[in-house]
Amino acid sequence: MRDVSAVAGVSVSTISHVINHTRPVPEPTRKRVLAAIATTGYTPNTLARSLKRSETRTIGLAIGDIGNPYFTEVVHALEGAASAAGYTVILTDVREDPALEMAALAALIGRRVDGLILAPSAGGAAAVAEARRHGVPLVQIDRVASTGADYVVARNGADLRRMVRHLAALGHMRIAMLSGIDGLSTSRERIDAFLAGMREAGLAHDPALVVCAGFHIESARRATRALLDRRDRPSAIVAGSNLIALGAMRGLSEREVRVPEEIALVSFDDFEWADLFQPRLTTIAQPCARIGQSAMELLLSRIAEPGLPPRRVRLPTALRHRESCGCAPGAEFRL
Amino acid sequence: MRDVSAVAGVSVSTISHVINHTRPVPEPTRKRVLAAIATTGYTPNTLARSLKRSETRTIGLAIGDIGNPYFTEVVHALEGAASAAGYTVILTDVREDPALEMAALAALIGRRVDGLILAPSAGGAAAVAEARRHGVPLVQIDRVASTGADYVVARNGADLRRMVRHLAALGHMRIAMLSGIDGLSTSRERIDAFLAGMREAGLAHDPALVVCAGFHIESARRATRALLDRRDRPSAIVAGSNLIALGAMRGLSEREVRVPEEIALVSFDDFEWADLFQPRLTTIAQPCARIGQSAMELLLSRIAEPGLPPRRVRLPTALRHRESCGCAPGAEFRL
């Protein structure tokens, strides 16, 4: 910056003002400054600016697993919304590990991000508390670890319950649920919805049929095989998430169990290519893009106005009725 | 920091030194400082530190589309390698738009990232030049826009050529290539490999069968339908990338063309779930994780030693011989 001021023959403060349009500068001088900037190849140092302004225009993201298509899509939307608002995004993948999550959070706070978007891990309440202790605006996505902080998540119950009733209407009596890991609000809510659906359908609940399938394809595959090894197999499986569905499909195909003839399969989370599987996968789609946009809106408004009361957003899911539930193409959705 | 020093009754420099282990501090004093840090809830300001040290321990990523499974996987590896080395990652999605790419680059440079990982867009040579002008260490991934800068990309030719010969060995004479957009080194290299494979197999090259399918599922679907509408359809299709393969599958299934009976389909890029499609997809897998790790290694070594000569890394692909090429499960790979 000093170089520029020397070349242009003006003071550094003038340079600053032409860059930031923060006070009128006569056209000729402005021109000279701009030219000097070009010749010197000067790029403003965002760090110094942030230090001075104590505002970084940066949003920190701490997400469990970017490899998960759901998070990929949400991050995509988040990044788009942030950059549209002039914010940059710092991404950290915490591998669903509370310790890593805490470390990531500390790093983010150290970088003085203006706000935080967090998909809390199973031990995420501590992380949320930590962020709040430092007064960093935060919004939770996907899972809610603290109802005292903003969040935007999917309405996990409604469509899942309907899905279970649908399966029951199709004649299934033994329906299994492959759940995500314990300690996540999503897992809890989806299990509850599953049980509610069973109850509404007048079906008996067999605790052995609600199993934890982890959050990896491989763990879900193993859980599926264990289910298939039982003497009284379920006739339908509800996968608690996208990766679980993939693992279930793998387990099923390895055992050469035909879907939906022998076992029906439905899944929470939709993929862009769920209709390319054979049979086409019946799913409950989350509004990933809207979740991302909405979360960023909430965050930016909270940054602008930290005193706001906590806002809790639940976005509706959508049923994608295809054929893995056992229905013919185009058949109506029976309850 | 001043607060901490007041509470602990020592100077700020001592605080700094206990935090950074940069000079011996007697245990009792150290304890007091640590205690003071805890009570004040102090978090070091990374910005100020970076400003002083002129080093941010931050790596900037400018990627075409995080939604693309290939990039997702690479970014995943990149993030892991970076955080293992104590670096943080700033992610920008440039939507394959050269203008956005330049803007993102400027923002990253303004933030004084220590290094840059770039998947150059079609107009990416300018971006690379810009980074070099500022003396920011950079490594290109996936595509190479400048041979003067480090890069790590897949060996696009070898297995693709073999794949074409495989298709020829299976009796196909009219083989189509659904290519990525023009101006990307990957597209060029894969088309060349396709043509070489045709030549080696002694097959005639019909220019009408090499078409650009864009890089979205939708554009690939349209390109596929156009191909199917021709009077003399190809009997085999080579998809130039993962998303293109998905689009081709959609186009094929909409037209109710059976794979591989009516048309064989093979694809560049593997998915973790490529074996869950019906038929299981024959693909050429890129070593995404290794690409990410290797790129980060190159970058960190260049940060440490900026004078290094350009290093060009080509990682081998792997054939995943499954059934969409028309082979029976477990059949050998014929050439």
Next chain:
DNA sequence: CTGTTAGCGCCTTCAA
């Protein structure tokens, strides 16, 4: 063994 202090590059108030 510990403290003082000069910047890192920028913004912004105040004065001219």
Next chain:
DNA sequence: TTGAAGGCGCTAACAG
């Protein structure tokens, strides 16, 4: 219309 200067929070050279 313009410039001088203090200070954001930190590190490290220097002095004590």
